[in-house]
Amino acid sequence: MFKKVVWATDGSKAADKALEVAADLARESGGELIALHCVELTMPGKAGGRLPVYANEDEVVTKIEGQLSGLKPDGLQTKVRVARAGIGEAAQIVADATVEEGGEVIVIGTRGRGPLTGLLLGSVTQRLLHLAPCPVLVVPTRAEETD
Amino acid sequence: MILICYDGSADAKAAIERAGELFGGEPATVLTVWQPIAFVLARSSAGLIPIAGVDMEDVDAACREEAESLVAEGTELARAAGLDAHPLVRAQDTSTSEAILNVADEARASAIVIGSRGLTGLKSLLLGSVSHAVIQHADRTVVVVPSPGVASSRAGLRETAGGRRHK
Incomplete structure (x- = not known):
């Protein structure tokens, strides 16, 4: 039974679909659901500052927190982890955080909110x-279900 | 019903074990796909010209038998892992991944479980072509399982590398 389930999310509808599967898994084992969100940052500017690529990051984090508290009535233990990294580093972040948290399975959608939604x-x-140190459950999203 | 893909590789064995943990007690089909020689030849420059002295039917019968003993092994492992498992052998018609997806559709599988690499696993290939194709085209959950060796080396790398910190 998987006691620590990692749900990798970018706030997209595809990630919401993955949550249904992740929550079921965590409920069945009476374990913990760890939501992992990686804020993608631009390359450093002249002054060294980096900005989030997506303007609505605060909303995304609020949404994720809301989704997890919606699971509390089921008695599910939950946790949110928000990381910040450059574009293209998200997968490594998810893998690293999974190792750090002792995650036993990662649940993720096939696509997210990225621009190339034509990709399968x-x-x-x-x-x-x-990169994953454990099984990855890939939850499909149909084209019409993407953001 | 869970569909578990089996080719005898370390990743496939790990996939069966993880499937047992995830879906214990559930009905499962253990699937081994085999390649009829016509498809092997079709990819070669000789086209479909039969090889002199070789009976294609005999070769196919031998390949099918091999697949049957492989799937029997996989089914035993799956039962030992707590699954209500049954074997299935299928000849690929266009590709292995397509055979897997067709079986999943026909059987209305709730999930497909597959190893991340298989037998043709060049060690440099971290993700096999079959698992990649299955994920791209599946319309049901796919569980991709790395072999224990790969999983622990990935987990270990992170701990020794140490300096991977991002702001």
């Missing part, structure tokens, strides 16, 4: 499959 498989999910 998002880049983070694809990279994650090369």
Whole structure:
């Protein structure tokens, strides 16, 4: 039974679909659901500052926190982890955080909110499959279900 | 019903064990896909010209038998892992991944479980072509399982590398 379930989310509808599966898994084992969100940052500017790529990051984090507290009535233990990293580093962040948390399974959508929604498989999910230290549950999203 | 893909590789064995943990007690089909020689030849420059002295039917019968003993091994492992498992052998028609997806559709599988790499696993290939194709085209949950060796080396790398910190 998987006691520590990692749900990798970028706030997209695809990630919401993955949550349904992740929550079921955590409920069944009476374990913990760890939501992992990686804020993607631009390259450093002249002054060294980096900005989030997506303007609505605060809303995304609020949404994730809301989704997890919605699971509390089920008695589910939950945790949110927000990381910040450069573009393209999200998959490594998810893998690293999973090791740190002792995550036993990662649940992720096939696509997220990235711009190339024509792709069948998002880049983070694809990279994650090369890096994950544990099984990865890839939850499909149909084209009409993406953001 | 869970569909578990089995080719005898370390990743596939790990996939069966993880499937047992995830879906213990549930009905499962253990699937081994085999490649009829016509498809092997079709990819070669000789096209479909039969090889002199070789009976294609005999070769196919031998390949099918091999697949059957492999799937029997996988089914035993799955039962030992707590699954209500049954074997299935299927000849690929266009590709292995397509055979897997067709079986999943026909059986209305709730999930597909597959190893991340298989037998043709060049060690440099971290993700096999079959698992990659299955994820791209599946319309149901796919569980991709790394072999224990790969999983622990990935977990270990993180701990020794130490300096991977991001602001």
